[in-house]
């Protein structure tokens with residue numbers, strides 16, 4: 001969890017981490033538009049996975065003349081991987097940003113762009129990504 005969301009390392013105990021994550025998720029998916037977007041993506045990807053596996057089956061049968069099932073599982077696994085990657089791009093970034101906003105609200109100064117710990121930073125610029133830091 002903390003490797004996917006390094007912002008959670010700022011929280012001392014697992015309960016606080018879970019609470020912070022739940023708040024971030026709620027802040028994101030609590031908005032109807034985002035929840036709808038998520039559901040549309042999920043359905044679209046399920047359709048793509050289904051169509052992809054189906055087409056692959058037709059192709060293998062016409063090309064090699066056999067029906068097998070192991071590659072079906074492989075294909076489903078690969079497409080789940082693709083979905084995980086897409087979900088990461090679409091949803092992990094905004095959740096991390098919400099987590100950073102929470103940290104900032106709690107008085108822990110982190111870079112909103114990359115999550116770098118900026119406590120004691122006086123330059124007004126993140127040393128990690130070079131983004132300007134709003135003075136608090």
Ligand SMILES: [Zn+2]
Nearest residue numbers: 111114126129
């Ligand atoms: Zn930064």
